[in-house]
Amino acid sequence: MKNQFDIKKAYYLFLLIRKSEEKIIELYNSDKIKSPVHLSIGQEAIAVGVSLALSKSDIIFSNYRGHAHFIAREANLDKMWAELYGKSRGTARGKGGSMHLNDISKNFMPTSAIVTSAIPEAVGYAFALKYKKKNSVVICYHGEGATDEGVFWESLNFASLHDLPIIFICENNRYAIYSHQNTRSINDPIVSRAISFGIDAERISGNSTEEFFKATIRCKEKIKNNSKPQLLECMTSRWQDHVGVTQPELSKEEENNIKKAIKHDDLKNLENKLSKDEVLHIKKRVNKEIEHAIKFAEASDFPRSSELLENVYY
Secondary structure: OOOOOHHHHHHHHHHHHHHHHHHHHHHOOOOOOOOOOOOOOOHHHHHHHHHHHOOOOOOOOOOOOOOHHHHHHHOOHHHHHHHOOOOOOOOOOOOOOOOOOEEEEHOOOOOOOOOHHHHHHHHHHHHHHHOOOOOOOOEEEEEEEHHHHHHHHHHHHHHHHHOOOOOEEEEEEOOEEOOOHHOOOOOOOOHHHHHHHOOOEEOOOOOOOOHHHHHHHHHHHHHHOOOOOOOEEEEEOOOOOOOOOOOOOHHHHHHHHOOOOOHHHHHHHHHHHHHHHHHHHHHHHHHHHHHHHHHHHHHHOOOHHOOOOOOOOO
16 A cells, blocks of 8 residues: 555556456457456446555455456456356356456455345454454445445444444445435435444545545544544446446436546546556556456366366255
8 A cells, every 4th residue: 555646557457447348348249258247337446546545455345346346456357357258267267257256365355246245244354353453454345225235234333333444435326226326215325324323434526536545545544543444435427237238228317427427537537647658558558468368268168067066055
């Protein structure tokens, strides 16, 4: 972790996420990718900003929309693509697909397709860190849809009760699939209700990678100083459908919000702060890494049929 925002690194990670997911869109209908995909295009600034503020020892809990979190953590891109292809050299030996990524070497915990499942796990891990007197912090990514589940509030209560070293990162695009937040909750409840549970909560509007970085730095400092759990409600927009590679069917208001977000895409802002040579070098690096990862996936074998019932419990 560095308190100085690294524009070059931010641009590289942001572009790697964007280009990886654009490649997924390009390849998806070829049937090479063997699982459903939940894309993060439009939300990359959060993952990049947060990740740049972390130490290697910090722990990441993500969710089924985890590509951006995984890549921003600089986890193994080759294995991610092999998992998308259903290959044995993937993060879950090709058996989990896009929604089940992990890289323990980067402290990126296994993701799950079940909404909110990582939240109590993240709180449990934070409890263990405190019990063992470790200095690491747990990052728990989730969407605002997860706040509709009772376990989210139970987890906040437990984290607050025990002053756990955890930062809840709520990526709020206001939609749980196609249900707007206003039809599910009253009075924009996340920050105010989190505060009522004793959580130090803040809303970050706009879509600036650097702002998400600075907010995460603030949260880590607060945890260091008073051990209070933190929550960042990060306002954002998702440009692709909830699942798959199609365009979402949203209200006119949300379509306008997305158009505005595209116009102010922070990837362009980051690029404009670098020299042409730096941008060209990073673009070449990103293209090379994605090409290598796809070749790695295509050259890998599918899991053996004898593995069908391995690690299955009933």
